[in-house]
Amino acid sequence: MTAPRFRQAQWDTPTLFELDAGDVTQDQLTTPVLGDAGVPATLARGEAVGLPTLTPLEVTRHYTRLSQKNIGVDTSFYPLGSCTMKINPKVNDVVATLPGSAHVHPLVGDDLSQGSLQVIHELQEWLKQVSGMDAVTLQPAAGAQGEWTGLLITKAYHEKREGKGARTEVIVPDNAHGTNPASAAMAGFKVVTIPSDPEGGVDLEALKAALSEKTAAFMITNPSTLGIFEANIVEIAKLVHEAGALLYYDGANFNAIMGITNPGIMGFDIVHFNLHKTMTIPHGGGGPGSGPIGVKARLEPFLPVPVVVRRDDGTFAGEYDRADSIGKVKGFHGNFMGYIRSLVYCKMLGGDGLTDASKRAVLNANYLQQTILERVPGVELPHDGPKRLHEFVISATPAKKAKGIRALDVAKRLLDYGYHAPTVYFPLIVDEAIMIEPTETESKRTLDRFVDAMSHILGEEDPEVVRTAPHNTSVARVDEVHAVKQARLTADMGDAIPLGEARDPTDPNNC
Amino acid sequence: MKHFLSGADDERAMLDALGLKSADDLFADLPAGVRASLDGLPAGRSELDVLREMRRMLAQNADFESRPHFLGAGSYHHYVPAAVDPIILRGEFYTSYTPYQPEILQGMLQAMFEFQTYVARLTQMEVANISMYDAPTALAEAAMMAVRANRGKRVLVPANLHWEKKSVIRNYLEGLQVEVVEFAYDAHSGQLDWDDLVAKVTPDTAAVLVQNPNFFGVWESRAPEVKAMLSAQGATKAFFVVDVGDPFSLALANGPGAYGADVAVGEGAAIGNATAFGGPYLGLFATKWEHVRKMPGRIVGETVDAKGERAFCLTLSTREQHIRRDKATSNICSNEALNALAFSIHLALLGERGFRETATTCAVRAADLASRLAALPGVRLAFPEAAHFHEFVVITDAPVATVEAKLRAAGLRGGLDITPWHAELGHASLWCVTEAHPDEALTLATEALA
Numbered sequence: 004m005t006a007p008r009f010r011q012a013q014w015d016t017p018t019l020f021e022l023d024a025g026d027v028t029q030d031q032l033t034t035p036v037l038g039d040a041g042v043p044a045t046l047a048r049g050e051a052v053g054l055p056t057l058t059p060l061e062v063t064r065h066y067t068r069l070s071q072k073n074i075g076v077d078t079s080f081y082p083l084g085s086c087t088m089k090i091n092p093k094v095n096d097v098v099a100t101l102p103g104s105a106h107v108h109p110l111v112g113d114d115l116s117q118g119s120l121q122v123i124h125e126l127q128e129w130l131k132q133v134s135g136m137d138a139v140t141l142q143p144a145a146g147a148q149g150e151w152t153g154l155l156i157t158k159a160y161h162e163k164r165e166g167k168g169a170r171t172e173v174i175v176p177d178n179a180h181g182t183n184p185a186s187a188a189m190a191g192f193k194v195v196t197i198p199s200d201p202e203g204g205v206d207l208e209a210l211k212a213a214l215s216e217k218t219a220a221f222m223i224t225n226p227s228t229l230g231i232f233e234a235n236i237v238e239i240a241k242l243v244h245e246a247g248a249l250l251y252y253d254g255a256n257f258n259a260i261m262g263i264t265n266p267g268i269m270g271f272d273i274v275h276f277n278l279h280k281t282m283t284i285p286h287g288g289g290g291p292g293s294g295p296i297g298v299k300a301r302l303e304p305f306l307p308v309p310v311v312v313r314r315d316d317g318t319f320a321g322e323y324d325r326a327d328s329i330g331k332v333k334g335f336h337g338n339f340m341g342y343i344r345s346l347v348y349c350k351m352l353g354g355d356g357l358t359d360a361s362k363r364a365v366l367n368a369n370y371l372q373q374t375i376l377e378r379v380p381g382v383e384l385p386h387d388g389p390k391r392l393h394e395f396v397i398s399a400t401p402a403k404k405a406k407g408i409r410a411l412d413v414a415k416r417l418l419d420y421g422y423h424a425p426t427v428y429f430p431l432i433v434d435e436a437i438m439i440e441p442t443e444t445e446s447k448r449t450l451d452r453f454v455d456a457m458s459h460i461l462g463e464e465d466p467e468v469v470r471t472a473p474h475n476t477s478v479a480r481v482d483e484v485h486a487v488k489q490a491r492l493t494a495d496m497g498d499a500i501p502l503g504e505a506r507d508p509t510d511p512n513n514c
Numbered sequence: 515m516k517h518f519l520s521g522a523d524d525e526r527a528m529l530d531a532l533g534l535k536s537a538d539d540l541f542a543d544l545p546a547g548v549r550a551s552l553d554g555l556p557a558g559r560s561e562l563d564v565l566r567e568m569r570r571m572l573a574q575n576a577d578f579e580s581r582p583h584f585l586g587a588g589s590y591h592h593y594v595p596a597a598v599d600p601i602i603l604r605g606e607f608y609t610s611y612t613p614y615q616p617e618i619l620q621g622m623l624q625a626m627f628e629f630q631t632y633v634a635r636l637t638q639m640e641v642a643n644i645s646m647y648d649a650p651t652a653l654a655e656a657a658m659m660a661v662r663a664n665r666g667k668r669v670l671v672p673a674n675l676h677w678e679k680k681s682v683i684r685n686y687l688e689g690l691q692v693e694v695v696e697f698a699y700d701a702h703s704g705q706l707d708w709d710d711l712v713a714k715v716t717p718d719t720a721a722v723l724v725q726n727p728n729f730f731g732v733w734e735s736r737a738p739e740v741k742a743m744l745s746a747q748g749a750t751k752a753f754f755v756v757d758v759g760d761p762f763s764l765a766l767a768n769g770p771g772a773y774g775a776d777v778a779v780g781e782g783a784a785i786g787n788a789t790a791f792g793g794p795y796l797g798l799f800a801t802k803w804e805h806v807r808k809m810p811g812r813i814v815g816e817t818v819d820a821k822g823e824r825a826f827c828l829t830l831s832t833r834e835q836h837i838r839r840d841k842a843t844s845n846i847c848s849n850e851a852l853n854a855l856a857f858s859i860h861l862a863l864l865g866e867r868g869f870r871e872t873a874t875t876c877a878v879r880a881a882d883l884a885s886r887l888a889a890l891p892g893v894r895l896a897f898p899e900a901a902h903f904h905e906f907v908v909i910t911d912a913p914v915a916t917v918e919a920k921l922r923a924a925g926l927r928g929g930l931d932i933t934p935w936h937a938e939l940g941h942a943s944l945w946c947v948t949e950a951h952p953d954e955a956l957t958l959a960t961e962a963l964a
Binding site (some may be wrong): 011016018019020026027029030032033034035036037038039040041042043045046047048049051052053054055056057059062063065066067068069070071072073074075076077078081083086088089090091092094096097098100101102103104105106107108109110111112115116117118119121122129132133135144145146147148150151155158180181182184185186187188189190191192194232234236237261262263264265267268269279285286287288289290291292293294329330331332333334335336337338339340341343346347350351352353354355356357358359360362363365366367369370373374389390392414415418423424426429443444445446447448471473476477478479480481482483485486487489490491492493494495496500502510511 | 516517518519520524525527528529531532537538540541542543544545547548549550551552553554555556557558559560561564565567568569571572573574575576577578579580581583585587588589591593595597599601602603604605606607608609610611612613614615616617618619620621622624625626627628630631632634635636640641642644645647648649650651658678679681682684685686688689690726733734735736737738764765766767768769773788789790791792793794795803806807812813814815816817818819820821823825826827829830831834835836837838839840841842844845846847848849850851852853855858859861862863864865866867868869870871872873874875877878879881901902903927930949950
């Protein structure tokens with residue numbers, strides 16, 4: 004591959020508010036029944052809401068054009084490290100849009116929602132097996148909410164045993180995903196940050212020094228953000244448990260280990276899943292996600308309600324009357340439409356298929372890493388260490404020194420080939436980090452073509468082409484600083500307003 | 515069967531390149547004691563087999579068209595126009611991630627900028643984010659934001675707020691050492707008990723949360739007086755937070771921004787999204803400009819590209835967890851962007867007139883059913899003099915379960931039995947009617963209760 008052939012659509016797309024045509028005839032979606040709505044005078048809306056009016060065709064065309072200024076897994080290789088951008092099978096959507104999936108009210112009652120409750124119960128059982136945990140709740144809406152729910156359970160568990168305020172600290176490694184410390188703080192814990200070792204693993208001495216009778220939990224992901232399996236995990240679990248604390252598993256990297264190992268056998272007490280990563284829920288441009296958690300038996304009484312159970316007569320029920328439950332973390336049953344998609348995926352793959360998926364995810368990552376290191380100039384592996392699993396991090400430091408090409412520039416130039424970029428500048432412990440996760444559902448051909456593009460970019464004779472990329476996307480490099488210095492957050496803000504501090508383009512973004 | 519994986523030739527070629535015999539060799543570094551298998555799970559099956567099984571499983575459910583229901587209470591069944599699903603299911607939107615690379619993801623970014631504008635116009639607030647998980651978590655985040663902004667010590671919530679919202683709020687406030695205090699509702703009007711609310715406001719109040727229309731479907735006609743009352747009580751920094759319930763209410767009533775609210779939230783899933791057994795939903799979240807740096811969640815801003823052309827990107831991210839870590843305004847990362855897209859498409863298809871007419875239809879039809887039911891012997895309204903939007907509380911002489919049995923026999927599912935939370939009302943059920951109910955269902959319900 005030489006120069007990129009990709010050209011993204013460059014439609015001129017005025018906002019809906021600029022397209023407002025006033026009083027045009029619209030399709031009648033439902034039959035209006037008009038009259039006095041009876042709103043008290045103190046509240047009645049005097050003026051128009053200001054919703055733009057367009058013809059149905061204009062609406063469809065507007066959004067179809069916007070879609071052409073976007074890319075997804077369906078259009079492009081999307082090696083966004085830690086985000087697990089694998090296939091989103093279409094059959095999932097066929098099932099999720101059936102009337103018995105989509106148009107069931109959450110309060111309809113157990114007897115009228117046996118199908119939904121069965122979906123929840125069956126998925127709980129699958130996740131128990133995959134994680135090696137004793138009980139699962141699906142309720143948390145996303146990974147971050149799963150973390151926070153797990154920490155509320157941690158708090159309730161310690162309070163029940165040792166009284167209120169006994170354990171106030173949560174230990175988090177410095178390379179953890181940003182949601183870990185944020186969730187711990189939200190649950191009312193003091194966050195104790197410990198340094199990681201040079202390979203991104205847990206520094207055992209630092210952990211020992213941090214553990215105390217105040218420690219409520221230690222949160223880690225395994226494999227680490229560098230894709231390296233934590234060799235001391237059994238020792239870590241022992242240390243944490245001896246201190247009377249719980250061990251929390253961030254499931255962001257679950258795609259590496261299905262059927263190979265599991266958090267339960269490693270000694271973890273709580274785990275959250277990201278069903279939108281591992282179990283093929285589409286990411287939807289940022290959500291919805293789904294963040295179930297699994298726990299060991301001694302934490303089961305604290306799970307949020309309802310707990311969905313299978314009764315002896317084979318029927319399913321949501322149990323609310325549970326004395327030690329932490330209550331609700333989200334409305335109703337959580338992101339049910341996601342559960343359907345994940346259950347369909349699990350049933351199609353089976354235990355054997357899930358295992359194959361993880362094996363291939365790791366094989367693809369290892370093959371891609373080796374091929375990049377062999378063929379692409381200007382990048383290096385930060386340190387040798389053990390084999391990477393489902394993802395790996397390379398550094399663009401040599402290219403930066405030789406040609407002034409930064410990880411950011413590589414990311415932007417990859418867009419010109421129609422790829423989404425890898426995660427960059429995360430984890431922070433690697434300079435000019437490029438974090439690549441190919442997932443199992445990409446073929447060798449796709450990986451080879453990606454290496455061709457990387458090779459072309461890093462070998463570019465004129466580095467200016469890379470430094471000023473992208474050139475083939477619907478807009479050129481976007482000025483993120485301007486967006487803060489002259490903030491305009493709705494179409495109605497006449498003058499942009501300065502809002503001070505801007506994010507640096509090389510600050511981390513992570514999944 | 516190897517679902518979704520490229521073939522054995524690929525696998526062999528990659529293993530050869532790595533000098534490995536089998537993929538198992540890739541895991542050689544794992545300690546032996548932690549190896550596990552999934553042999554206890556069923557084997558993989560074909561797409562057709564699984565599809566067939568799932569169809570049968572889900573056919574056990576009562577969906578709205580096969581058994582019309584009169585349930586609301588935070589989840590609202592409106593008609594979702596046919597154009598919504600085909601657009602949101604376009605892979606360019608649906609299979610994309612959070613737009614970290616704005617140059618190639620302008621489509622979703624512009625759609626979210628438009629969504630923020632929609633929410634700001636509806637609520638008459640100045641800024642909005644691109645969503646929280648749902649209304650309960652949006653309400654809880656608003657309370658959390660208030661406490662962080664003004665360091666207050668009490669959060670006042672209505673006694674008749676949905677119990678799930680109360681529980682979510684208490685959990686979100688777990689880390690902040692604040693007291694959650696309930697204020698009563700007025701037994702006659704069904705509105706908040708003004709004297710009780712005033713009595714419970716203290717100078718260190720962090721926030722007052724009001725749902726309007728409230729859990730009983732009743733409009734809170736004195737909501738526009740709350741902000742001034744807070745000042746008069748010395749709670750000058752307290753946030754006034756309004757949950758608009760079903761945002762179709764905003765076609766008929768002023769947005770909370772027009773009557774002094776600091777934060778407006780609502781259940782956006784009522785527009786463009788299915789009831790879906792409870793999720794995914796869409797937490798609307800809007801506030802005043804002065805609070806924007808305290809706001810949780812992702813925000814899209816307009817900017818320019820290197821050529822000076824209009825462009826959009828995520829902005830103000832220094833509030834967020836990936837930069838601020840334990841000092842972040844919230845831990846939220848994934849949100850409900852696709853539901854926000856569906857919300858916007860539905861509103862675009864409705865336009866100003868369609869939106870207003872749909873909301874009016876809900877109100878008029880709900881009032882119609884309420885009056886027909888109230889005319890029956892042994893049936894009355896809990897708050898007959900109140901102004902309702904599209905929900906109302908029905909009191910029956912018979913237990914709600916007995917009433918429900920008659921409705922079931924008629925092929926329906928009646929209103930929600932709220933007796934467990936509001937025993938003071940007697941045999942009480944909360945009913946909701948929207949534009950989506952067949953006329954026949956209203957007639958059948960009336961006949962069943964006669």
